[in-house]
Amino acid sequence: MPKPRVIYWFRTDLRLHDSPALKAALDLDPECLYPIWTWDPHYVYRARVGPNRFQFLLDCQNDLSASLTRLNPKSKLFVIREAPQTLFPKLFKAWRISHLVFEKDTDAYARERDEKIMELAKEAGVKVIVRTGRTLYDPDELVRANGGKPTMSITQVQQAGKKLGAIPRPIPAPTSIPDPGDTSLDFEQARPSQEPDYNAIQRDSADRSYSALAGPNGDFAVPSLSELGLKPATTPHRGGETLALQALDIIIADTDYTATFSKPLTAPTAFSPQSTTLLSPHHHFGSLSCRLLYWRAQDTVNSYKKGAASTPPTSLTGQLLFRDMYFGAQAALGYSFGQTVTNPHCRFIPWHLPSRIDPSTNLITGTYDIDSPQAEEHLRRWREGITGFPWIDGLMRQLKTEGWIHHLGRHAVASFLTRGGCYIDWERGAEVFEEWLIDHEAACNIGNWQWLACVAFYSQFHRIYSPIAFPKKWDKAGMFVRRYVPELERFDEKYIYEPWKAPVVDQKRWGCLVRGREGGVEGEFRVYPKPMFEFKERRDVCLKAMKKAYKVGLYGNDPRVLDGSWRALFDDEAEGPTEGREGPIGAMVGDGEAEHEEDVGDDEAPPAYAKSHMSPESPKSTRSRAGQKRGADQTTLDGIFKRLKS
DNA sequence: GCATCCGTTGGGGGA
DNA sequence: TTCCCCCAACGGATG
Numbered sequence: 193m194p195k196p197r198v199i200y201w202f203r204t205d206l207r208l209h210d211s212p213a214l215k216a217a218l219d220l221d222p223e224c225l226y227p228i229w230t231w232d233p234h235y236v237y238r239a240r241v242g243p244n245r246f247q248f249l250l251d252c253q254n255d256l257s258a259s260l261t262r263l264n265p266k267s268k269l270f271v272i273r274e275a276p277q278t279l280f281p282k283l284f285k286a287w288r289i290s291h292l293v294f295e296k297d298t299d300a301y302a303r304e305r306d307e308k309i310m311e312l313a314k315e316a317g318v319k320v321i322v323r324t325g326r327t328l329y330d331p332d333e334l335v336r337a338n339g340g341k342p343t344m345s346i347t348q349v350q351q352a353g354k355k356l357g358a359i360p361r362p363i364p365a366p367t368s369i370p371d372p373g374d375t376s377l378d379f380e381q382a383r384p385s386q387e388p389d390y391n392a393i394q395r396d397s398a399d400r401s402y403s404a405l406a407g408p409n410g411d412f413a414v415p416s417l418s419e420l421g422l423k424p425a426t427t428p429h430r431g432g433e434t435l436a437l438q439a440l441d442i443i444i445a446d447t448d449y450t451a452t453f454s455k456p457l458t459a460p461t462a463f464s465p466q467s468t469t470l471l472s473p474h475h476h477f478g479s480l481s482c483r484l485l486y487w488r489a490q491d492t493v494n495s496y497k498k499g500a501a502s503t504p505p506t507s508l509t510g511q512l513l514f515r516d517m518y519f520g521a522q523a524a525l526g527y528s529f530g531q532t533v534t535n536p537h538c539r540f541i542p543w544h545l546p547s548r549i550d551p552s553t554n555l556i557t558g559t560y561d562i563d564s565p566q567a568e569e570h571l572r573r574w575r576e577g578i579t580g581f582p583w584i585d586g587l588m589r590q591l592k593t594e595g596w597i598h599h600l601g602r603h604a605v606a607s608f609l610t611r612g613g614c615y616i617d618w619e620r621g622a623e624v625f626e627e628w629l630i631d632h633e634a635a636c637n638i639g640n641w642q643w644l645a646c647v648a649f650y651s652q653f654h655r656i657y658s659p660i661a662f663p664k665k666w667d668k669a670g671m672f673v674r675r676y677v678p679e680l681e682r683f684d685e686k687y688i689y690e691p692w693k694a695p696v697v698d699q700k701r702w703g704c705l706v707r708g709r710e711g712g713v714e715g716e717f718r719v720y721p722k723p724m725f726e727f728k729e730r731r732d733v734c735l736k737a738m739k740k741a742y743k744v745g746l747y748g749n750d751p752r753v754l755d756g757s758w759r760a761l762f763d764d765e766a767e768g769p770t771e772g773r774e775g776p777i778g779a780m781v782g783d784g785e786a787e788h789e790e791d792v793g794d795d796e797a798p799p800a801y802a803k804s805h806m807s808p809e810s811p812k813s814t815r816s817r818a819g820q821k822r823g824a825d826q827t828t829l830d831g832i833f834k835r836l837k838s
Numbered sequence: 839g840c841a842t843c844c845g846t847t848g849g850g851g852g853a
Numbered sequence: 854t855t856c857c858c859c860c861a862a863c864g865g866a867t868g
Contacts (some may be wrong), residue, residue: 345865345866578854652867653862653863735861739861739862742862
């Protein structure tokens with residue numbers, strides 16, 4: 193009996209420690225082990241990924257590759273530049289592979305991809321081994337233990353978790369690995385189409401991702417940012433298992449911090465150092481096992497003064513339970529989890545800037561309707577950090593440049609964009625976070641936006657974050673704002689969260705005028721914009737609108753959401769695109785009576801459904817944003833697979 | 839089935 | 854400064 197020839201396929205598990213899947217591969221006692229990464233065009237072109245997250249990924253890959261080489265000088269992480277769906281059949285043959293091993297991934301796209309790969313493996317006579325290690329529990333088992341329903345509360349996770357038994361203890365990293373076999377690539381590369389390239393806006397030079405199967409030097413090396421044509425990263429946060437384990441050691445060494453950690457008590461305004469662990473990007477890329485953190489935190493709690501330690505959900509382990517909750521919701525709901533339409537667990541609210549829906553799949557298209565030019569302006573200013581509210585702007589600028597903001601900061605900006613300010617669709621906000629966060633985890637991002645928008649997981653919409661009162665509670669002196677909105681650094685703390693109230697003579701004395709909408713420089717003075725609306729006023733408008741939407745009580749899977757008849761249930765006076773009787777969310781169909789103009793806002797020919805209600809005074813107000821498009825899903829559409837209608 | 843309690847992270851006012 | 858209640862009210866969990 194010949195020994196197995198094994199491919200270990202790294203994906204979101206870029207580590208050697210606590211990897212049940214890697215252990216399973218090594219337990220096969222292989223003749224050769226190929227640790228590989230497939231440079232998937234789905235991630236490169238069809239997901240929203242800014243340079244900061246790309247850099248974190250490359251950091252993780254470089255670190256892992258070096259660690260593999262330390263275990264065996266002949267080995268490394270072999271990066272192969274082709275879509276896995278086309279690569280694997282050729283690779284199985286060329287390297288005479290007997291086994292394929294990888295860690296389970298329940299992301300909507302990953303599931304489809306892996307099903308396809310398992311099919312291809314079967315055809316090639318290759319055995320596939322899959323192990324769970326990305327979450328505390330296997331999300332599918334968690335859902336099963338929850339009665340087959342998505343986990344929508346932390347209690348459900350705890351109850352279902354009990355039925356599944358103890359969370360597995362971490363397993364040590366291997367101390368040796370077998371040689372890779374012959375690595376010649378005796379086949380043609382299937383180059384993916386770069387179109388559509390949703391990350392075109394992230395590049396300042398040509399992308400050379402697919403220059404050759406084994407890279408420009410034929411050595412399977414991890415690419416560099418510049419090779420990918422990406423703009424330089426600006427984040428100070430770096431990736432890799434080595435750094436992750438060091439960071440974990442430092443956290444656990446502080447017994448009091450670890451054992452008494454209570455999330456709601458950590459300051460969102462702290463930045464040097466930040467008040468939470470900043471381990472989330474490592475969990476996303478797998479450079480840190482969540483089970484390792486879980487057990488090191490739990491062991492610390494167990495040996496701490498009795499009764500003095502914090503407990504879930506606020507404790508460190510509680511944070512990981514929330515992560516599992518979102519994975520469980522996503523595992524049960526699939527693509528519909530990432531959108532309102534078709535989602536039975538997501539409330540329907542007639543937000544501004546609603547997503548467009550592809551009528552052939554009922555999935556979001558990545559474009560949206562501009563029902564209100566003012567809302568579009570609000571979104572742009574929120575994104576760019578020039579809303580005129582220093583707390584919001586500081587957070588958005590920190591997010592853009594550093595790729596990470598504190599959880600409560602995410603609450604502040606999300607509440608502001610959706611139910612507590614702009615009344616803009618939470619899906620718009622989730623897209624911006626997807627692009628900029630280095631710790632972007634589709635399930636958690638989507639879940640948290642639904643939570644904050646009060647469409648799922650949470651419903652106390654009266655609790656609205658004030659961009660003035662809330663940060664004052666944590667940072668009366670405004671140190672955070674001074675750091676991230678430097679034009680205001682000399683303002684008196686009396687005005688730091690409301691600079692527009694400062695007398696002009698003081699504004700001049702402090703070197704910054706508060707005027708206009710864009711900020712910038714004016715002569716010898718810097719300029720910071722005026723607030724883009726009266727917050728209290730918007731707060732009341734949103735509150736009233738949320739109350740109405742809750743009373744109407746529609747969920748995303750209601751036929752009236754899709755066919756547009758929801759409009760009849762809302763007042764014309766209500767906030768959001770509710771006026772008129774025609775044109776549902778995404779603006780599909782209609783009875784043909786209403787007059788439409790052809791939508792001409794897209795680069796590509798708009799599909800027939802891309803018509804929607806036009807208000808008389810602004811006939812083009814519903815033109816879709818002529819920006820990037822993307823496939824519909826939590827990260828995007830691959831184009832290779834056809835999705836079933838939900 | 840129904841009442842009650844409580845929910846990781848609101849704001850504001852008064853004692 | 855800290856605690857408490859109220860605002861007006863949701864909905865899952867619990868008994």
